[in-house]
Amino acid sequence: MNAQSLILLVDIVDAGNLSKAARKLKMSRANISYHLNQFEQALGLQLLRRTTRRIEPTEVGLSLYRHGRVIRDELLAARESVDSLGRGLHGSVRLSLPTGFGHLVVSDWMIEFKRSYPDIALDVVFDNSIRDLLGEEIDISVRVMSEPPPQMVAHELCQVRYVLCASARYAQEHGMPERLEDLPGVPLITSTVEGRELRLAAYRDGERQEILLKPTLASENFQFLREAILSGLGIGLVPDYLVNEAVADGRAVLAFDAWRLSVFGSRMFLLRMPGRYQTLAARTLIDFLIQRVRAWARP
Numbered sequence: 001m002n003a004q005s006l007i008l009l010v011d012i013v014d015a016g017n018l019s020k021a022a023r024k025l026k027m028s029r030a031n032i033s034y035h036l037n038q039f040e041q042a043l044g045l046q047l048l049r050r051t052t053r054r055i056e057p058t059e060v061g062l063s064l065y066r067h068g069r070v071i072r073d074e075l076l077a078a079r080e081s082v083d084s085l086g087r088g089l090h091g092s093v094r095l096s097l098p099t100g101f102g103h104l105v106v107s108d109w110m111i112e113f114k115r116s117y118p119d120i121a122l123d124v125v126f127d128n129s130i131r132d133l134l135g136e137e138i139d140i141s142v143r144v145m146s147e148p149p150p151q152m153v154a155h156e157l158c159q160v161r162y163v164l165c166a167s168a169r170y171a172q173e174h175g176m177p178e179r180l181e182d183l184p185g186v187p188l189i190t191s192t193v194e195g196r197e198l199r200l201a202a203y204r205d206g207e208r209q210e211i212l213l214k215p216t217l218a219s220e221n222f223q224f225l226r227e228a229i230l231s232g233l234g235i236g237l238v239p240d241y242l243v244n245e246a247v248a249d250g251r252a253v254l255a256f257d258a259w260r261l262s263v264f265g266s267r268m269f270l271l272r273m274p275g276r277y278q279t280l281a282a283r284t285l286i287d288f289l290i291q292r293v294r295a296w297a298r299p
Helices: 003-015 018-025 029-043 059-084 099-116 168-174 180-185 222-230 244-248 280-297
Strands: 048-050 055-057 091-097 120-126 140-145 153-159 162-167 188-191 198-204 207-213 217-219 235-239 252-255 260-262 267-272
Touching: 003 018, 003 029, 003 048, 003 055, 003 059, 018 029, 055 059, 091 099, 091 280, 099 120, 099 140, 099 222, 099 235, 099 280, 120 280, 140 280, 153 280, 162 168, 162 222, 162 244, 162 260, 168 252, 180 198, 180 207, 188 222, 217 222, 222 235, 244 252, 267 280
Parallel strands: 091 120, 091 140, 188 217, 188 235
Antiparallel strands: 048 055, 140 267, 153 267, 162 235, 162 252, 198 207, 198 260
């Protein structure tokens, strides 16, 4: 049995279809299909079931895929060991970060990481959407959500605390809402809610309230949201790290600080695809991020 054919099978199954596998391997789709057909004919077995959009391994194809993945990972590890002889840690990693946390918190960490590992090529994407990491060819993703996608390997990093806040000037001129039921009537500033209603759940001493809200100003740009809040345009519903400094120096005030607010999900996860070989560069960045986030979140 040809090991290269086995590894090709792994690449095709991981990609999900022949076209994506061809792009990843920089081969033509026809060439990929030819080599797959030759492998199946040599074995006398069907390894993949083809549909219009995806391919799925047969029972024997799945068994060979598992063996092939072990062989591929061992080959990649051996190549990495040889390449690293006499050199510092190197490689490339593509990281996807949520826009607010990424820009305001992680950016400085990534500069620190790059200084420590100058030979690692970093591609940092700032994006809030939950997409297929394989399709986007993302190695590591950090996301805030209620539960991680079941098809991904997830490491919970920390809890994210949301606050209701306003500038000190807004609070002085308009006052702050005193009841949660008053929130639908105030100008609300928060992040974009794509394709769903914005429901705020609030918890205190065993009590739970849920309120449907309609933002009057929404954006995926958290730096813009912070400026809008501090400019006195309304009441913000944002993660606390966005306004902690402004609250500390008196430029902003909090409302309902005794309540625990849940919106958009309140848990931060580091996500990666199962079965994808994690290079030493990627593993180093994962360890770095876990350490930094947990130290940052520690009271």
